Structure formats: C-alpha cells, structure tokens
Amino acid sequence: MSGATTGRAAVLGSPIAHSLSPVLHRAAYAAMGLDGWSYEAVECGEDGLGAFLDGLGPDWAGLSLTMPLKRVALGLVDTVSDLAVRVGGANTIVLRGGRRHGENTDVYGIETALAEAGLKAPASALVLGGGATAASALAALAGLGTREAVLAVRTPERAAGTAGVGERFGLAVRVVTLDRVPAQLPADLVVSTLPGRAADTFAEPVAESGAALFDVVYAPWPTVLAATVQRAGGTVVGGFEMLLHQAVRQVALMTGREDVPVEAMRAAGEAELARRG
Template sequence: MANRAAVLGSPITHSLSPVLHRAAYAAMGLEGWSYGAFECAEDGLAGFLDGLDGTWAGLSLTMPLKRAALGLVDVVSDLAVAVGGANTIVLRDGARHGDNTDVSGIVTALAEAGLRAPASALVLGGGATAASALAALSRLGLQEATLAVRDPSRAGETAEVGERFGLKVHVDVLERVPQLATAELVVSTLPGGAADAFAAPVAASGAALFDVVYAPWPTALAAAVERVGGTVVGGFAMLLHQAVRQVALMTGRDDVPVEAMRAAGEAELRRRASA
C-alpha cells in the first residue's frame, strides 16, 4: 500500500511540511502513513525519484526542485506547466503526476483574509513564488500587476508566467517601491529581512500585504502594516493551504482537516520561536 510521503529540497531542516502533513494523517485516522524530510539538491532529484518503490504516495518539493521536476514526471498539470514549476508529485498507477498547489494556496490564503478581488497589485521579487503569485492574482480577477525586482533583465521568465495567465505585467526595480506602493495589495516574495527597507512606504500607502515569510514572524514589513491597521497575510497561511491540497492529492480524500493542520503548525512555530 502506498502510504509514504516526504518533502524534498535544500535546505530542508526547518521545513514545516512534516508537521502539517503528519497532523492531517493523525486527524484523518490514516494509520501507517508517514511523512519525512530529505535534503535533496537539484542534481539529486532524478536519482531520488528512480529509487522510489510502490510504498510511496507522493512528494512535496521546495526550492530548488520545482522547475527541475517538470522534466522528471510522466504527467504534468496544465497549471504546473503554465507556472513553470511543480511543487507536488503524486505517485499513482505506476506514474509520476506533477502538479502545483502553491497557486491555490495563495488564492485561499488571500480569500481567507477577505482579499478576494484586489483592484491592483505590486509583487516584490521575481522567483518561483512570484510566478505563482502572479497566477493567483489572475485567478482573483486582476488584469495587470507590477513586478518589482532587483534586476529587470532577469525577470522575463516570471513576467511571461503572468502574461500566460492573461496579466499585463509591468516590470520595475525594487528601488522604486516607495513610488510604486500605491497598489491595493502588495505581495512580498522576498526572503526574510530583504523587504525591511520598504516597511515605511508600504505601511503609509494603506495597502494590504501578503508576505510569504512565516518565520521569524512578523517581519518588519508585516509589523509596520499591522501597526497602521492594514490587512496582513503571512506565509504560514499559504503554506497551510497548499499543504491541504497536497494531502488531498496524495491520499485521494477531500476530508482534509484544515484546522487540525493549522493548530499543529502554529504550535510548532511558537515552539521554535521560544527555543
């Protein structure tokens, strides 16, 4: 019986995925299911996949594996192709099925906070998460967005993702965030601390914020927006809801216990913060 799953990536030590998935298995009564974490660089993914046997149900993939996975699966969803990365591999009927749950995770996290249809958006950063954010914004009904990056010459691939989803993407530089932060929603896909310099202008703009960082939390950017009463969505909400979708895909069940997973994840974050 296929009842093994894991998260792969590098670095992987502090991944919260095992806590979330194991909490789901326990609440769903899935005895015998296990979920591990394996350090795996991009050049090791093919070998890891080749070594899996029939006891495996699926894998969660984090950086730097999402793009590499597209060429190593047998079937890939249209969404994963369009976004340019698969964060999920489901092992079913002898085949590897690649999918992307990051987009639905972002959409659900924003909707949960009441951000169902922002009128405009500014996305900070140009990596894989920014690509998923652009896809999510298109699902929320936006027709255009601004992408602020360090080097516009390297943002073409991410901008193309937005355009594949029908977005008109304006590429600008991070130095101009104080002038660009007039959007209704600011999405920061920058790593922890990298967006601190933009805390004051984003807070002053009155924009809602989605910051993909979840630890340490709050970031200086999130704290600044919270102080002025703005809506803030943290990266934990995205991580939670993309994991909910992964559990459903890997187990074939729709009764995924969101609140049990949320409670387990929040408890683990509190434990780590106090350690």
C-alpha cells in the same frame, strides 16, 4: 492509492531541516486516521531528484518539493498539470500506478489564503521579487480577478520569465527595479516574496500607502514589513497561511481524500512555530 491505509510521502529540497511540512502532513494523517502513513524530510538538490525518484517503491504516494526542485521536476514526471506548466514549476509529485504526475498547489495556497482574508479581487498588485513564488503569486492574483501588476526585482532582465507567467494568465505586468517600489504605490495589494529582512526598507512606504500585504515569510514572524503594516491598520496575510493551504491540497492529492482537516493542520503548524519561536 486513493483511500489507501498505508503510504509514504516526503518533502524534498535543500536546505530542508527546518521545513514545517512534516508537521502539517503528519497532523493531517493523525486526524484522518491514517495511522499507516508516514511523511519525512529529505535533503535533496537538483542533481539528486532523478535518482531519488527512480529509487522509490510502490508504497510511495507523493512528494512535496521546495527550492530548488520545482522547475527541474517538470522534466522528471510522466504527466503534469496545465497549471504547473504555465507557472513553470511543480511543488508536488503524485505517485500512483507506477507513474509520476506533477502538480502546483502553491497557486491554490495563495488564492485561498488571500480569499480567507477578504482579499478576493485586488484591482492592482505590486509584487516584490521575481522567483518561483512570485510566479505562483501572479497566477493566483489572476485567478482572483486582478488585471494588472507591477513586478519589482533587482535585475529586470532575469525577471522576464516570471513576468511572462503573469501575462500567460491574462495579467498586464510591468517590471521595475526594487528602488522604484515607493513610486509604484499605492496599490491594492503588496506581495512580498523577498527573503528574510530584504523587505524591511519598504515597510514605511507600504504601510503609509494603505495597501494590504501578503508576506510569504512565515518564520520569524511577524517581519518588520508585516508588523509595520499591522500597526498602520492594514490587512496582513502571512506565509504560514499559504504554506498551510498548499499542504491541504497536497494531502488531498496524495491520499485521494477530500476530508482534509484544515484546522488540525493549522493548530499543529502554529504550535510548532510557537515552539521554535
């Protein structure tokens, strides 16, 4: 599929209607002159992924996966990267030569977004939430040189797997309940993987601590947490930057090309968010 002039790709998940991925990938194809490529959004739950994969023809180049498909995908591919295995989820399936290869580009997306903002080696981190994105965040932090992190979750017993991901990457991870967040500050970096307004209650403590913030939410933006930290003069990285850079890596994997137009994708994504806004 490398250098192919035609190819099909899609993002799968549930719910999927508001995914920004089609805008980002189509912008890349347009800028790269890949007029024969297409990218769509497909509603698909865990029970439907296997059948969907079995029905794909040779014109398919790859799939982007969002919740709740990242974990189940590991058992439906022929090969899988070591990173995806260690993180416990694949957000990308590359289809080539009749075989399915699972990858994780979320870690790359987080690492790149943080590094661009100058957050290249936070010594300590406080991660809010214990799901798949938190697992990728711990892996990314380890890659940037962080050595210890606190994982704040609603139910510590359910976060053992996520904490284990951090430990596999060399992080010393301590798990606490979310009500203990103020007591874990200051930290060099706070990572919020909580949905919607679930992190609002932590806005003032995080802002007052002087911590930098990575908030995975990208719409609506800014969140109360992000706006409060910004007003206090702190560094803030939003979820759009992560989404952008993980998509950049997906385009490279699926097309077999490395000349992926980051700025064209960024402009298209920002314009779409503004339109929706």
